[in-house]
Amino acid sequence: MFKIREFSQLSQVSIKTLRYYDQLGLLKPASIDPCTGYRYYTTTQLFRLNRIIAFKELGFTLEQIMHLLDEQISIEQIRGMFRLKQAEIQALIEDEQTRLTRLEGRLRRIECEQEALPQHEIVLKAIEPQQVVSIRDKIPPPTLPLMLAELDQYLKRYGVVPSEKQPYLVLWHGCEECDDATDLEVARPITQCIPENERFHVQTLRAYQTVASILHRCPVQSVCSASIDLADWIEAHHYQIVDNQPRREVHLTQEDGALSIAEVQLPVKRIS
Known part of the structure; x- marks a missing residue:
């Protein structure tokens, strides 16, 4: 069993974040000392925490991660959530690509007009x-x-x-x-x-x-x-x-x- 500070050092996740995950019910301590209120975690909880971190890096919200970690959720539901996130990220990429194309066009116009801004904004x-x-x-x-x-x-x-x-x-x-x-x-x-x-x-x-x-x-x-x-x-x-x-x-x-x-x-x- 590890105190929250020790568990934070092992996982490289801040104590503040661990407490927040506890409040959300996303990662609750294995036990809490009734006298001192100290939170204790186990080594096996590192696996759940690493999965939370991995899902966050994929762009899922904490609320979505709670659903993904729910033991009652089916593999088909997990697959559906991943597909929705994939579509969302693809749409963001397309939006950013459109923005990049517009920026490049503006840059070309500025260069052609000897660094003058275009007369009209579109x-x-x-x-x-x-x-x-x-x-x-x-x-x-x-x-x-x-x-x-x-x-x-x-x-x-x-x-x-x-x-x-x-x-x-x-x-x-x-x-x-x-x-x-x-x-x-x-x-x-x-x-x-x-x-x-x-x-x-x-x-x-x-x-x-x-x-x-x-x-x-x-x-x-x-x-x-x-x-x-x-x-x-x-x-x-x-x-x-x-x-x-x-x-x-x-x-x-x-x-x-x-x-x-x-x-x-x-x-x-x-x-x-």
């Missing part, structure tokens, strides 16, 4: 579903503010008075047969019930697990040049744009009559 993010009221039409982009004004007038009719500081969305659907016009949709987020008709539509914009996003200043009445940077990034980082989905622009604030701070969002998927 990030991957998820977006939640959002209820909006919108107008969709085939129009020349310069007339987009007129559509927004029309939408705001409709909302005011039902007691909703949008502020210039409130975001609005523009969905660029594209139109191959429109010549000078573009299939555009302007939308305002809503939190209350608004009636709809042939001109004004209430809908829930779908969620996306992954969009490539870029925040920038852009002209209100034309296509943003930052979309070119976004397209270059998508191609360089081995993503592709999801088919048949509009490009979203979330106009966060309007600095003046000509420029707006906007976020462009493109739904993307990884190229396998």
Whole structure:
């Protein structure tokens, strides 16, 4: 029998950790002196402790290790836990590899631009579903503010008075047969019930697990040049744009009559 200090020296595990394992019920002392409260361990308990250490090195939590060491657990359950941990680690490796690829791309851009940081930062993010009221039409982009004004007038009719500081969305659907016009949709987020008709539509914009996003200043009445940077990034980082989905622009604030701070969002998927 070994006192806790001796057992700590043998196992190279701190006394604090051994006491914590005792509290969890993960490795309880073989006996405790009722008079002194000293904890005593046996040599055979080194095998259990070494297994705990090995499982920790594999990335299992202490709670998971308690299940793995449970005498009632079957070999099939142990195999399943190992497979889940394997999948978890593989996903982490893929995430880190993606991060490494993005870092390498940034480094190349910085080197090509003579150590200057890129003008726009591009990030991957998820977006939640959002209820909006919108107008969709085939129009020349310069007339987009007129559509927004029309939408705001409709909302005011039902007691909703949008502020210039409130975001609005523009969905660029594209139109191959429109010549000078573009299939555009302007939308305002809503939190209350608004009636709809042939001109004004209430809908829930779908969620996306992954969009490539870029925040920038852009002209209100034309296509943003930052979309070119976004397209270059998508191609360089081995993503592709999801088919048949509009490009979203979330106009966060309007600095003046000509420029707006906007976020462009493109739904993307990884190229396998």
